Amino acid sequence: MTAVIMALLPSTAMGVYFFGWRSLTLVIFSCLVAYLTEVIFETYRNGTPTESVLVSGALYGLSLPPYTPLWVAAVGMVFGIVFGKQVFGGFGKNVFNPAIVGRSFVYVCFPLYLTSQWMTPISGPLGRLFQYTDLDAMTSATPLINFKHTGALASIPDLFWGNISGCIGETCVPAILLGGAYIIYKRAADWRYPLSCLLGAMSLNAILYLLGSNHVLDPMRNLLSGSLLFGAFFMVTEPVSGCVKPQAKLIYGFLIGCLWIVIRSFSGFPEATSFAIILGNTFAPLFDEAVALLEKKKKAQMQVS
Amino acid sequence: MNRNVQLLWNGLIPENPIFRLALSMCPAVAVTTSVQNGLLLGLAVVFVQVFSSCTVAIFKSFIHPRIRIPAYVIVIALWVSVIDMILPVISPEVYKQVELFVKLIVVFAIIISRLELFASKEPLIPSFFDGLGMGIGFLFGLCLIGAIREFFGTGQLFGFDILGFNPLLIMVLPAGGFFVIGFIMAIFNWVEFKLTGKIPTSGGAH
Numbered sequence: 001m002t003a004v005i006m007a008l009l010p011s012t013a014m015g016v017y018f019f020g021w022r023s024l025t026l027v028i029f030s031c032l033v034a035y036l037t038e039v040i041f042e043t044y045r046n047g048t049p050t051e052s053v054l055v056s057g058a059l060y061g062l063s064l065p066p067y068t069p070l071w072v073a074a075v076g077m078v079f080g081i082v083f084g085k086q087v088f089g090g091f092g093k094n095v096f097n098p099a100i101v102g103r104s105f106v107y108v109c110f111p112l113y114l115t116s117q118w119m120t121p122i123s124g125p126l127g128r129l130f131q132y133t134d135l136d137a138m139t140s141a142t143p144l145i146n147f148k149h150t151g152a153l154a155s156i157p158d159l160f161w162g163n164i165s166g167c168i169g170e171t172c173v174p175a176i177l178l179g180g181a182y183i184i185y186k187r188a189a190d191w192r193y194p195l196s197c198l199l200g201a202m203s204l205n206a207i208l209y210l211l212g213s214n215h216v217l218d219p220m221r222n223l224l225s226g227s228l229l230f231g232a233f234f235m236v237t238e239p240v241s242g243c244v245k246p247q248a249k250l251i252y253g254f255l256i257g258c259l260w261i262v263i264r265s266f267s268g269f270p271e272a273t274s275f276a277i278i279l280g281n282t283f284a285p286l287f288d289e290a291v292a293l294l295e296k297k298k299k300a301q302m303q304v305s
Numbered sequence: 306m307n308r309n310v311q312l313l314w315n316g317l318i319p320e321n322p323i324f325r326l327a328l329s330m331c332p333a334v335a336v337t338t339s340v341q342n343g344l345l346l347g348l349a350v351v352f353v354q355v356f357s358s359c360t361v362a363i364f365k366s367f368i369h370p371r372i373r374i375p376a377y378v379i380v381i382a383l384w385v386s387v388i389d390m391i392l393p394v395i396s397p398e399v400y401k402q403v404e405l406f407v408k409l410i411v412v413f414a415i416i417i418s419r420l421e422l423f424a425s426k427e428p429l430i431p432s433f434f435d436g437l438g439m440g441i442g443f444l445f446g447l448c449l450i451g452a453i454r455e456f457f458g459t460g461q462l463f464g465f466d467i468l469g470f471n472p473l474l475i476m477v478l479p480a481g482g483f484f485v486i487g488f489i490m491a492i493f494n495w496v497e498f499k500l501t502g503k504i505p506t507s508g509g510a511h
Contacts, residue, residue, distance in 0.1 A: 108474065108480070109473050111474065
């Protein structure tokens, strides 16, 4: 669990660089709220709070837009921890990823703060390192929203380095890749999740793009924009809400990737992270069951022959 | 307690159709975005439930057991047609929003299950009170869910602005409906646990 927090540091640092120190405040505040909620519930249940709650808090904080008011962040985090985790019995028993539950709750509940207030990209080399927040830089669009409404495309280098408007932790691709490589190296996350998820997203994206649908971004931009990479490395890999069997993990990731592209391209929402992962979480136990059943059948056949 | 009063009370709380029997959840989630919708649909259900129960209780000796379900459906459809002509006169505005579900009362699980479980075995008077109790229980459930969702979703009650802003938009979405029903079910179960000391098995176990 400490490995995941370490892996999130580069993304957080780049969030501060691109969006000012308020980003760090949001992340730390989310962790604090998450920890307090956990302590209250665990005291009631005579359990001990685990540090996994800090991971949820940090992931949730990094997935918020830089202008999110603190009270909105707090409402979503409390909801995520209570209804994503504690009602199912605490750590290790959650069906859904608590960070994603909180994120989708605020996404649906407060569209004003979560979908229409973004920060414009930086201009100077120092970014917003000496600013707490930048109220004059408010804009209403991210590259994905722009594409949805006007068909405008962002430049690939900007998308790669993260100089675009978006949520705190999702924009800078090198930082995410660094963190992702670290958790996979430390075995805090299974490499199958990100691999199959990105594979699913890219293959479906490529097929749709080649078929000539004008709702679909080209695969390269789709990979780099929004929170596809951030989600694939840090959200999908949450071990408790995922699958157990290796083959099931591959199916699970692949399905989430496909859903991601479908929701992003053809629904009213510009971004699909939370919905794709929540749907994937719902079906995760089913994939385990299916794989177990297939294995059993295979074994029986081998014994017969 | 008098048996008839007991039947009435039974439908309201101990066997509330929505929160204890978990029947007819689809309309309970779909129409309860405001109190008015819930109230109107609830009234329609009370009417249909009471009259269908009475009709079946009177004519049960004429209904062949093998074709009892189609016969019940025809009885319910008769009373739904009646209420479907009355409601637009009472409240044309609200009727427009619940129109589809008023017609769907024909297939509401709660009504047909009460006919099957109660009215087809009991005489007229208890059937009347059972139907009335179940109907009022359903009405109570719809109004409670509608009030909570309207208040937290839009800041209004009965269409009057109380808060002046939208506190939680999710409440007027279907997901909010499930959350509210789950909450109230949990409260019902908790109260039962406190009163009887047993872990409740109902709330979908019937």
